[in-house]
Amino acid sequence: MARFSDFAPLAALQSLPDLWEDGTIPHALETTGYRLGTGLSLAIVIGVPIGILMGRSRWFQQLTNVPFQFMRMISPLSWEPIAVVVFAGWDQAIVFLVSIAAVWPIAFATAAGLAKVDPAWFKVARNLGAKPWQMVTRIIMPAITFDILTGIRLALGVAWIVIIPAEFLGVTSGFGFAIQDARESLEYASLMGLVLVIGVVGFVLDSICVLLIKRFSWHRG
Amino acid sequence: MAIRGTEIKIQGLTHRYTPRSPVTFNRVDLESPPGEALAIIGRSGCGKSTLLHILAGLLRPTEGKVLLDGKSVEAPSPRWVMMFQAPHLFPWMTVSQNVGVGLSFGRWSKQETEERVTEAINLVELQDFSKSNVQDLSGGQQQRVALARSLVMEPELLLLDEPFSALDAFTRASLQKDVRSIAKRKGFNIVFVTHDIDEAVIMGDRAVIMAGSPGNIVHELDIDLPDPRERTDPAVQALRTRLMSTFQEAANYKPATAVAGAGR
Helix, strand or coil, rough: CCCHHHHHHHHHHHHHHHHCCCCHHHHHHHEEEEHHHHHHHHHHHHHHHHHHHHHCCCCHHHHHHHHHHHHHHHCCCHHHHHHHHCCCCHHHHHHHHHHHHHHHHHHHHHHHHHCCCCHHHHHHHHHHHCCCHHHHHHHHHCHHHHHHHHHHHHHEEEEEEHHHHHHCCCCCCCCHHHHHHHHCCCCCCHHHHHHHHHHHHHHHHHHHHHHHHHHHCCCCC | CCCCCEEEEEEEEEECCCCCCCEEEEEEEEEEEECCCCEECCCCCCHHHHHHHHHHHCCCCCCEEEECCCCEECEECCCCCEECCCCCCCCCCCCHHHHHHHHHCCCCCCCHHHHHHHHHHHCCCCCCCCCECCCCCHHHHHHHHHHHHCCCCCCCCEEECCCCCCCCCCHHHHHHHCCCCCCCHHEEEEEEEECHHHHHHHHHCCCEEEEEECEEEEEEEECCCCCCCCCCCCCHHHHHHHHHHHHHHCCCCCHHHHHHHCCC
16 A cells, blocks of 8 residues: 655655666656657757748748647647557657647747847848858858747747656656556655656756857847 | 949939839939949938938839949849948857958858958957957947948948948047048948938038939039048038038929829
8 A cells, every 4th residue: 555655755855766776767868868859859950940931931921820820739748649640659659749849839939039130130141142041041040049949948848748748658668657657566755756857857958958048149138 | 452433323213112102212313433422312201221222232123223334233242232220230240250241151261251351340440359249349339340341342332321320429420431531542432321411521422412202313412522521621511501501402392293293
């Protein structure tokens, strides 16, 4: 029978060394980290160009605004049953869920950042001989680095929230699985310990984003 | 690096923003010989800024054409560079990176870039700031960086759209003198748009006055004064007065189309 005292902070903290020693935490960090990193990278690779198109092309913005706002409001987890049918393995399905959760904040933040860019910068650059691809790499990208990173920060938050329940099903690795496993084997102290670790990892990832934003932003103040 | 300026010919230039919007200006003709500093004076809304954008290739005329040394201007080019009211510097670049940005768009070796950037920065007297963040500079210094960013391309024609109007009087005066003296030393043309009579007299070889709606050139006046020009010089004062009274006459100008349209 489970004791409720196992949920207490002390028991949870005491479980951490064991969880590290037996490889639960390192392994979860590795597998969940891999899925998160892959999903987030895909979201960046897809979301930033979409955002630039939305910010630069009026017709693209008007064409896609309604469908994108609609898709954005679909809980990423509700794609899970579809994702496991479409993708060969659960791993890919989870990566897809992370991507679809993360792509919207990135795309919308990129578009909003681009909308704020001083249009005279484009005039100046064009006048000084910038080719269209130079306009993207030399003017647009540095101008909106702050906004893209802010979008990535938001996306990371959503992705981190989504990936844990996404790992409840199908896979036998990752933090989501580890929590399920602890619950099923009635190891409530470990369960709480994992909850703490999830919080800490999320906090650390967010702090890294904040540091990156500070480092790569030209904005003052 | 002496540059020959360019011969500017504007022929029958007409512009409207959309087919339904009113004509900004109608059949403007204007010529300027190589190396001339030409002032275009007019009130807000007479189309002088639009005219400058067309000269820069940043806007297309509805009718007519702009010829530089006999060749039609179809697109922007580093050979004719425009400066705006605000410096519009790139805040993620240092002063020297901003100055060299136009060269970085083309195929310039590192050494050539460095040489030209250094020369341009020296011209605008910002040697001590080349590694500075442009956000740390004053408004006047920022506009100097924008000037250097234009000069580094060694343009045949420098277009200035009220470039100093946001600066304080002292900074403005010193930049006006500098732009004129650099242009004269290098030999490129300048065409500048202003509503400041003083600016026209200090910087220009000739002033044309635009007025009316749709706008057109209604007067022109040679500014035949020796360099350097001082505001306190009686000859400068006298020309200023003349230009001012010509400008006021022009303000009463009614274009033919407006009169014809009155009977509708």
